[in-house]
Amino acid sequence: MAEILVYVDHVDGAVRKPTLELLTLARRLGDPVAVALGNGAADTAPVLAEHGAVKVLTADAPEFAEYLVVPKVDALQAAYEAVSAGGSLAAVLVPSSAEAKEIAARLAVRIGSGVITDAVDLEAGAEGPVATQAVFAASFTTKSRVSKGTPVITVKPNSAPVEAAPAAGAVEALSVSFGALATGTKVTSRTPRESTGRPELTEAAIVVSGGRGVNGAENFAVIEALADSLGAAVGASRAAVDAGWYPHANQVGQTGKSVSPQLYIASGISGAIQHRAGMQTSKTIVAINKDAEAPIFELVDYGVVGDLFEVVPQLTDEVKTRKG
Amino acid sequence: MSLRIVVCVKYVPDATGDRHFADDLTVDRDDVDGLLSELDEYAVEQALQIAEEADDAEVTVLTVGPEDAKDALRKALSMGADKAVHVEDDDLHGSDVMGTSLVLAKAIEKTGYDVVIAGMASTDGVMGVLPAILAERLGVPQVTLLSEVKIEGGPNGKVTGRRDGDAASEQLEASLPAVVSVTDQSGEARYPSFKGIMAAKKKPVESLDLSDLDLEAEEVGLEGAWTAVDSATERPARTAGTIVKDEGEGGKQLAEFLASQKFI
Ligand SMILES: Cc1cc2nc3c(=O)[nH]c(=O)nc-3n(C[C@H](O)[C@H](O)[C@H](O)COP(=O)(O)OP(=O)(O)OC[C@H]3O[C@@H](n4cnc5c(N)ncnc54)[C@H](O)[C@@H]3O)c2cc1C
Numbered sequence: 001m002a003e004i005l006v007y008v009d010h011v012d013g014a015v016r017k018p019t020l021e022l023l024t025l026a027r028r029l030g031d032p033v034a035v036a037l038g039n040g041a042a043d044t045a046p047v048l049a050e051h052g053a054v055k056v057l058t059a060d061a062p063e064f065a066e067y068l069v070v071p072k073v074d075a076l077q078a079a080y081e082a083v084s085a086g087g088s089l090a091a092v093l094v095p096s097s098a099e100a101k102e103i104a105a106r107l108a109v110r111i112g113s114g115v116i117t118d119a120v121d122l123e124a125g126a127e128g129p130v131a132t133q134a135v136f137a138a139s140f141t142t143k144s145r146v147s148k149g150t151p152v153i154t155v156k157p158n159s160a161p162v163e164a165a166p167a168a169g170a171v172e173a174l175s176v177s178f179g180a181l182a183t184g185t186k187v188t189s190r191t192p193r194e195s196t197g198r199p200e201l202t203e204a205a206i207v208v209s210g211g212r213g214v215n216g217a218e219n220f221a222v223i224e225a226l227a228d229s230l231g232a233a234v235g236a237s238r239a240a241v242d243a244g245w246y247p248h249a250n251q252v253g254q255t256g257k258s259v260s261p262q263l264y265i266a267s268g269i270s271g272a273i274q275h276r277a278g279m280q281t282s283k284t285i286v287a288i289n290k291d292a293e294a295p296i297f298e299l300v301d302y303g304v305v306g307d308l309f310e311v312v313p314q315l316t317d318e319v320k321t322r323k324g
Numbered sequence: 325m326s327l328r329i330v331v332c333v334k335y336v337p338d339a340t341g342d343r344h345f346a347d348d349l350t351v352d353r354d355d356v357d358g359l360l361s362e363l364d365e366y367a368v369e370q371a372l373q374i375a376e377e378a379d380d381a382e383v384t385v386l387t388v389g390p391e392d393a394k395d396a397l398r399k400a401l402s403m404g405a406d407k408a409v410h411v412e413d414d415d416l417h418g419s420d421v422m423g424t425s426l427v428l429a430k431a432i433e434k435t436g437y438d439v440v441i442a443g444m445a446s447t448d449g450v451m452g453v454l455p456a457i458l459a460e461r462l463g464v465p466q467v468t469l470l471s472e473v474k475i476e477g478g479p480n481g482k483v484t485g486r487r488d489g490d491a492a493s494e495q496l497e498a499s500l501p502a503v504v505s506v507t508d509q510s511g512e513a514r515y516p517s518f519k520g521i522m523a524a525k526k527k528p529v530e531s532l533d534l535s536d537l538d539l540e541a542e543e544v545g546l547e548g549a550w551t552a553v554d555s556a557t558e559r560p561a562r563t564a565g566t567i568v569k570d571e572g573e574g575g576k577q578l579a580e581f582l583a584s585q586k587f588i
Pocket residue numbers: 210211212213214236237238239240251252253254255256257267268269270271272273274275278288289290291294306307308309362363447
C-alpha cells in the first residue's frame with residue numbers, strides 16, 4: 001500500500017488535534033508515516049500510533065527551536081527522501097498552521113511538486129488525492145489536484161473526525177543534515193502565549209465571538225461567561241481587536257483565524273465579508289444583533305434581534321441551569 | 325549605497341464584489357472590479373517607513389498580473405513608492421503559486437534588491453505561502469508574518485521583527501538580503517495624498533514580459549501549473565434560519581434552540 005507522509009504539529013510532545021484529524025484523512029489514501037520534529041518528538045509516538053501511524057520518524061536538534069522554518073524543511077525533505085526511496089510515497093500532508101504551511105510550500109519547491117493549501121477535505125482519486133477547498137470567503141467550493149510531483153497538501157483544522165485506528169507506530173530516528181540556509185533567520189527570543197484555559201480557537205467545537213457591539217474590553221466578560229458555560233473558545237471581530245478589546249490571537253476572519261466549529265455564536269458582529277471568510281463553514285451559526293438588517297442574519301440557523309447585554313446573560317444563565 | 329526595497333503587490337478582485345470563476349476555472353479578473361490587495365498596502369507602508377528611516381533607499385513595487393494590474397502599481401506609487409515593475413504576458417494566465425513565484429523571483433533578481441517585502445496573503449488566493457517560496461527560490465533568509473519590522477545598517481545590515489505565532493511570539497533576526505512579509509498588525513497604511521497621486525503619474529513603470537526574464541511559456545500559466553482545479557461550484561446559500569425579535573425571552577428561546585440541536 002502507498003505511504004502518506006504526515007507532518008506532526010505538536011508542542012513539546014503534545015500532539016495538536018489537527019494532526020490527528022490529518023491521520024484520519026491520510027488513512028483514506030494509504031499508510032500514514034508521521035514526521036515529528038523538535039523537543040519531545042519521540043513522545044508523540046503513542047498517540048500517533050493509536051490513530052493510525054505505521055511509523056513515526058523523529059528528529060531533535062537545537063536548530064529546530066533556534067532558527068525559523070528552514071531547519072524543519074530540511075528535516076521534512078530528509079523524511080521525504082527516506083520514504084520515497086521505497087518507491088510508494090503518494091502524498092505529503094501538513095496541518096494548515098501558519099508555520100507548517102510555509103514548511104510545506106518550501107518543501108514543494110525543493111522536490112518539484114505542486115502545493116495545495118487549506119484543504120477542507122481529501123479523498124482518493126484516479127489521478128491522486130482530490131482536495132476540496134472553500135474559496136472566496138467560502139462562497140465557492142473547489143476540487144483540485146496536484147498535477148506535478150508528489151502532492152503536498154495542507155489541511156485546515158476541523159476537516160475530519162479524529163478516529164482511533166491502532167497501528168504499529170514504530171519510532172525511527174531520522175537523520176537530518178542542515179543546509180546553508182537553515183541558520184538564516186535566528187529566533188532571538190520566544191514568549192509563549194499565555195494559556196486562557198479555554199479550548200484552542202481553531203480546534204474548538206463551539207466558538208462564541210464578540211464584535212464592535214460588545215463596546216469595551218471589560219464587557220467581553222459577558223462573552224467569556226457564555227463561552228465558559230458552553231466549554232467554548234472565545235473569538236472576536238477585527239473591529240473589536242483593533243479597538244484593543246481582545247487579543248489579535250482571537251480574531252476570526254480573513255486576517256485572523258479561520259474556524260469551522262459545530263456551533264458559532266456571533267454577538268454584536270455585523271457579518272462583513274472578511275469576517276464571514278473565517279466562519280462561514282461553521283456547521284450551525286447563531287447570531288445576536290440589535291440591527292435586524294445586519295448581514296450576519298443571512299447566514300444564521302437561529303438569530304435573535306436584540307441587545308446582546310440582555311440576550312447573552314439570559315442565555316448563559318439558561319445554559320447553566322439546563323446543564324445543572 | 326542605496327537600500328533597494330522591492331515590494332510585491334497583487335491586483336485582486338474586490339472582495340466586496342461578486343467574485344467568481346471564469347470558464348477555464350481560473351479566477352475571473354475581467355468581469356470583476358479589481359484593486360491593490362488591501363493586505364499588500366501594509367507591505368507598501370512598511371517599505372515606505374523603512375525607506376524614510378534609511379539614509380538612502382529606493383522603493384520599487386512589483387506585480388505579476390494582467391493589464392489592469394497597473395492600477396495596483398499606481399496606487400502604490402501614489403502612496404510614495406519610487407518606481408514600478410509590471411510583468412505582463414498572455415502566457416501568464418492561469419499561473420499557480422509555483423509559476424507566479426518563479427516569475428517574481430526572476431523579476432526581483434533582474435531589478436536588484438536588498439530586501440523584498442510582501443503582504444501576509446493575497447485576498448483572493450489567501451495561500452500566504454508565496455513569501456516563503458520566494459525566500460527558497462532566491463536562497464535568502466525568510467523573515468515572514470511580522471507584526472513589527474525594522475531594518476538597520478543599510479544594504480549590508482539586518483532585519484529584525486516580531487512574529488506572533490499560534491503558540492508563541494518570536495523575535496527574529498536575519499542579515500540582508502532577505503524576504504520579509506508583514507501582517508495587518510504592522511500598522512495602518514497611509515492614504516495617497518493629492519500630491520502623491522499627481523506625482524505618481526510621472527513615476528516610471530517598467531514593463532517586462534517572459535522573454536525579458538528568460539522564461540519559457542511552458543514554465544508558467546495554466547499549462548505550466550503544478551496544480552489543477554477540476555471543478556468550482558457555488559456554495560448553496562444557507563437555508564434561511566429562524567429569526568426572532570427579543571421581547572424579553574430571547575436568551576431563553578436561543579437556549580431552547582441550542583438544546584434542540586443537542587448543544588446543551
Ligand atoms: C483586508 C481586510 C481584512 C479584514 N480581516 C478581517 C478579519 O479577519 N476579521 C474580521 O472580523 N474583520 C476583518 N476585516 C474588517 C471587516 O471588514 C469589518 O470591518 C469587521 O468585521 C467589522 O466588525 P464588527 O462586525 O464587530 O463591527 P461592525 O461592522 O461595526 O458591527 C457591529 C455590530 O454590532 C451590532 N451591535 C451594536 N451594539 C449592539 C448591542 N448592544 N447588542 C447587539 N448588537 C449590537 C450592530 O448592530 C452591528 O451590526 C477586514 C477588512 C479588510 C479590509
